[in-house]
Amino acid sequence: MLTKAIKGVKDILPQDVARWQAVERAARELFKVYGFSEVRVPIIEHTVLFTRSIGTTSDIVEKEMYAFTDRGGDEITLRPEGTAGVVRAFVEHKMYATNPITKIFYMGPMFRRERPQAGRLRQFHQIGAEVLGGAEPSVDVDVLALLYDFFQRLGVQGVALQINSLGCKDCRPRYREALKSFLDARRDMLCEDCQRRIETNPLRALDCKAAGCKVATADAPDMSEYLDDGCRDHFAAVRQGLDDLGIVYSINKRMVRGLDYYSRTTFEMVATDKAGAQNAVAAGGRYDGLVEELGGPSTPGIGFAMGVERLILMLPEDGTPAPGPALFVAALGDEAQRLGRRVAHGLRKSGVWAEYDYAGASLKSQMKKADRSGASRVLIIGEDELAKGVGILRDMKTKEQAELPLEGITGELVKRLS
RNA sequence: GUGAGUGUAGCACAAUGGUAGUGCACCAGAUUGUGGAUCUGGGCGUUGUGGGUUCGAGCCCCAUCACUCACCCCA
Structure with a gap:
């Protein structure tokens, strides 16, 4: 053979496409019912879009982006996630001007140059949804309900919804400082990575799997005690809304998100079995500062993305044979x-x-x-x-x-x- | 980026250092105009690649590549 497919990218063969289409069809139907419209944005963007939105210290930006200089000298990146491009389009086309709230979804390939393993690819696919323009807890509830419904509709077993609040730009720094001094006092118990994280990303230490770190952070300060009144009320209202709708969830105080732009509500749909070590099937959160960061008017936002490959791993086996001609x-x-x-x-x-x-x-x-x-x-x-x-x-x-x-x-x- | 495991036919897998095999699939025939089941026959291959040890290597050693899983990170 002359060449093979690039490492970490996969052909989706005809016998697999039915499952993909079933997932995509279910998504389109459900998004419609929740009032979301599809948007199709490019898979290449100016590199600066991602460095600005995701945060320069994240691994994605530091070492995973497919970034290159094109023949005209422009710095281009294959999108590693979907939100940045969608928000860019929102600002560029002034969507905020026609509607107070914009609800959109997208689906398509994302690219990150990681070492492939079960449920982790270099080209993978996400289905994502974003609500731009609503700061109310009801918006969070709506987005979470949509996500929850989707998994129920597909009959996915063995997933659990976890939520948390990361606070906002006003109260999070206080927590961050408290956590930093807590970690610093236990520096020698922490793994090398977490010692580095004390400065770069202390929240991440809460999520570390190393045994020593788990012990060291067992009685770490609790974000929920540092939330300011606004964030506390917001989180309470979101939980109330979820309870009202009968949505089952748990609060994971240690859930941190990898992307810098998140604030207040964050959430994950985690696989409780199967799917290997990569157990986050869907994840998202609120990003109230992002639109402004990308040059738009101050606009709150919240959204999520699902990993389609990971989702398909969780789907019940479909034994029905492919139909034949009449x-x-x-x-x-x-x-x-x-x-x-x-x-x-x-x-x-x-x-x-x-x-x-x-x-x-x-x-x-x-x-x-x-x-x-x-x-x-x-x-x-x-x-x-x-x-x-x-x-x-x-x-x-x-x-x-x-x-x-x-x-x-x-x-x-x-x-x-x- | 780090670590471990695995590379034999299209696929799934065997083979105490001594002639590379089995199942599935494929093709043909049994059935000259009727598919699936059964039986019979047929081709399955530079044992990932390159070196080395040996009278002799699929097997042992080294390197390399690929894949897989895990760390890391994340959907």
């Missing part, structure tokens, strides 16, 4: 084959899936192809039938056969098969 035409001899081709073509024009044998080998081999195609019926036209002016319609399941006059046979088949 009719397969097996014809013997030149004249019969030409007739068969016309019949198949006529059925197709009427919207009926029909196949015919291209090679025109023995009847046995044509029957074999018909069987393998999954066709429910076969039209057999041999020399004898041609002479008699009939075709044999065979039901592949019951093996019943009936003669049909060739005169007007296409119309008759359309009637019977559609």
Whole structure:
């Protein structure tokens, strides 16, 4: 072979596409009911869009972006996530001017140059939703309800919704400082990474899997005690709303998000079994400062993204075989084959899936192809039938056969098969 | 970026250092105009690649590449 697919990117083969389409269809239907419109934004953007929005200290920006200088000297990046591009489009097209609230969703590939493993690819796909313009707790509830509904609708088992509040730009720094001094006092108990995180991203230490760090942070200060009144009320109202709607969730005080722009409500849909070590199937949160950061008017926002590959790993197995054509035409001899081709073509024009044998080998081999195609019926036209002016319609399941006059046979088949 | 595991036919897997095999799938025949089941026959291959040890390497050693899983990170 000359070359293979690039490491960490996958072909989605025909036998897998049905599952993808089922997921995408379910998403489109549900988003519509919640009043979201689809948006399609480019998969390449100016690099600065991501460095600005995601935060320069995040791993994504530091070492995972597919960033390059194009032939004209522009700094370009393949999008590593979807929110930044959507917000850019929101600002660029002044969507805030036509509607106080904009609810949009997107789906498509994202790119991060990581070491691939189960549920982690270099090109992966996300379905995401964003609400721009609403700061009320009800908006958070709506977004969470949408996410929750989606997993229920797909019948995904073994996932749990976790939420947390990270506070805002006013109260989070206070917590951050408190946590920093707490961690600093236990520096020698922490892993190397977390020692570094004390300065760069202390919140991350709460999420560290290292045994020593877990012990060291067991009685770390609690964000919920540092929330200011606004954030505390907001979080309480969100929880109230979720309870009202019967949405099952738990509060994970240690949930931190990797992207800098999050504030207040954050959440994850985590896999409780399967899916390997990469157990975040969907995640998101509020990002009230992002629109302004990207040059738009001060506009609150909240959204989430689901990893489609991870989601599909969780989906119940679908045992139903792929459907086959309504009719397969097996014809013997030149004249019969030409007739068969016309019949198949006529059925197709009427919207009926029909196949015919291209090679025109023995009847046995044509029957074999018909069987393998999954066709429910076969039209057999041999020399004898041609002479008699009939075709044999065979039901592949019951093996019943009936003669049909060739005169007007296409119309008759359309009637019977559609 | 770090670590571990695995590379044999299209797929799934065997083979105490001594002639590379089994199942599935594929093709043909048994059935000269009727698919699936059964039986019979057929081709399955530079054992990932390159070196080394050995009379002899799929097996041992080294390197390299690929894949997988985990760390990290994250959807």
